[in-house]
Amino acid sequence: MSIQVSMVPDATETVNAPRVDRAAYLSRLVQLRGELDAAGSGLKDLRDRATALVQERAMPSTRAEEWRFTDLSPLLQESFQPVVPQPITAEAIIPFGLTDAPHRLVFVDGVYAPSLSTLGDLPPEVQLGNLSRVPGGIPHIGQHQGAEETFTALNTACMTDAAVIWVAQGQEWRTPIHLLVVTTTGAATLSHPRCVVIAEAGSQFTLIEEFVSLEGGGAAWVNRVTEIKLGAGATVNHTRVQRQGAHTFHIGKTAVSQARDSRYVATVLNWGAHLARHHLEIYQTGAQTATILNGLTLLQGEQLGDTHSLIAFTQPYGMANQVQKCIVGDRAHAVFNGKIWVPQAAQLTNASQLSRNLLLSPRARVDTKPQLEITADNVKCSHGATVSQLEEDEVFYLQSRGISAEMARQLLTFAFAAEVVDAIPLPTLRDRIRSELSLRLNPA
Template sequence: MTKDAYLGGLLQLSENQPLNITNELGIYLEKIRQKSANEVVQLNLPTDKDENWRFTDLSDLIQQDWHSSTPKELNDIILEGFALKEASSSRLVFVNGYYAPKLSDITALPDTVYVGNLANLPQDKVNKISSYLGKNNDENEVFTALNTSGISDGFVIWVAKNSEIETPIHLLHLTARDNLSTLTQPRILVVGEANSSVNFIEYYGAVASGCSDSAKQQYYFTNTVTEITLKDNAQINHTRIQRESGDCFHIANTIVSQAQNSRYTINEVSLGGKLYRHNLHINQEGEQTETSLNGLTMLQGKQMGDTHSQVNLTKPHGTVNQLHKYIIDDSGRGVFNGKIYVPKLAQLTNASQLNRNLLLSNKARINTKPELQITADNVKCAHGATVSQLEADEIFYLRSRGLNEYDARHLLIDAFAGEIIEKLPSESLKQRLTQCVACRTIDN
């Protein structure tokens, strides 16, 4: 029995996930599942007494009686609402955590990249899997351990060395809700071999009639883990979109390992969910490594959004640039905690970190804590945070140019969000998210 009885129920759901793989991959998965289950037994669900969770209230999560998700068949018409024109033939789809081959299409991709589910991983990659899957998990991170304890399948992108994949790859996880409160634990593995380049879009959405924002008392829990490895001189452009329903609890852990001269960029947009938490952990393990973190979180109603990022620099000439924005309305509450560690070995580092927050109501709240921990003495580092409302003089200026107050407010909000949305590599995704931003602020 675990130290935490409620957590024990979640662990049982994970362990009950069938593992229908019998080759070397199955043996390895069984090994890491058992190891992670043993870790969960020693842990508790976090509370406000845990420093990294003191502003994130999980009480609504633990009031639910969770059940395992079940497969559901979706038709192509439903998929049209999530499809991206640029990735119409480079798309991998999971529904409720189950691979959907009929909805997936990867015919536009070359043989130099494997895009598929974990269960069909080619033998040459099965032989290497232990070097990448389950290797960089944070110790004492209970949700990562819970995910690994039930791993049975997942998304995989594996790019061969010296390969440049120009077509964006769309990893689409959809939840089709039913009358039970369900737990789904997606798993993603991305490997960029030496001198490779790839652009992928990690998208979480909910099947709904109309906008998925409306809460219908049909709760579900998405607990996802993404592991990314960049070998020497590899480049990965990672887009992460969280557009779940108003009934979703979404907890995500992204772990990135960067070798020498590698370049990793994440552009993250979160617009949905009852509770959203993203732990982003990046290890720069080689010299001249570049990391760019761009994020936008929009909260309304009583939504909760929490971003915790940590970048560990271990070698000289590392570069980190981080910009994360929040737009918070109604009684929404945001949390930002960004940590950058620069030890003595990481000389000649250039790191910048900025959290900008726009509060649209008197009840909106943000807890922000950008952090730099530096022991190296030859570095260029800066960090900061701003919290503001829409400025009256800016609205007055726009009204003096002929705009009414409604349009002036929306122009300012759109410009604030647009700085992040414009960084997305997909034009169709930009258009869709721009419309979502406008729709969510229509009553302001």
């Protein structure tokens, strides 16, 4: 089923733009990559293989089904340059601090910033840092299913280092870990931050992954890959907040593999960048595995925000519960494609997916497409998609109690978002997001 609501014609390639050779463009991006850091020296073979892969590819166009609604032409207009790392002061990132997540890893323009990171007194069972923390290298990096996808391969070909979060077997780590990815530059730069998260068997922790820009950030492109591996019985509560600057681009991949009895909870908020695409891919590799995905996309102006999710079951008794919400104003455009794959072996799967969309303006647009591929015969799978506007009668009901129309719309929009915002595990982040939400809804 596909629901498309729109007052504007289908996305087409920008007409006036000069024709760009999409294959040559992509190959040139690889040439911009920096030298491997000493820490990442073990990555050479992986980088070379990915480089070969990328050189056979081209930048996707809207003729490709997976990119049908997301036109990358604005990227092709830019002539991206490699990042020249700019030192930033600790003061510059004070606004992004979370008092209830004191352990913080900071990457600036894709480069690890140990002086801005606050690791505190960590036990040896909790490793935070970059690749230099793991001299033997990380066997999992670049090995997830779907790693050959074009932008993932581009990241692999160009990465110079990676953030590492490694929690040892049985470790129940109570303090949330904050991973802050900062973009500073005003120029058209391209960075490829990478992150590997390993939750060994029986471990538990909370991770906040946040993408921000310093003021005045220009047309920077962040091409992100985060790989998360959950061992048997592990629990990871992951909040991903993408709130980059208004002129930036964000293409991100979150690839999660879950061993038996593990539980992965993701709360994904997406409201920054001019053009953002997030691939959220969950591979349940063991039985009795639980996946809970809450997504909220909030767009305005001419933003485009695209979420492509995949939940792949492979074993019996898997569970997944997904809610994706989009609030779209002005002439913005939200895209959601939610794939759920239940092969024959995944009997007794219990999966539900709900896509709910709120259009705040007549020119706002949403394309939502649940995509269930089920071959197992004894499963319970449900999906639904709704697109609505604020109910005039609801606004009137609130107005009739003396609440202004503006406040009424804000309350109702908040209420729509509440289910996802309330799922954020940190009070400080939750409050910050509520106030940013209210700022966006009420810019005056």
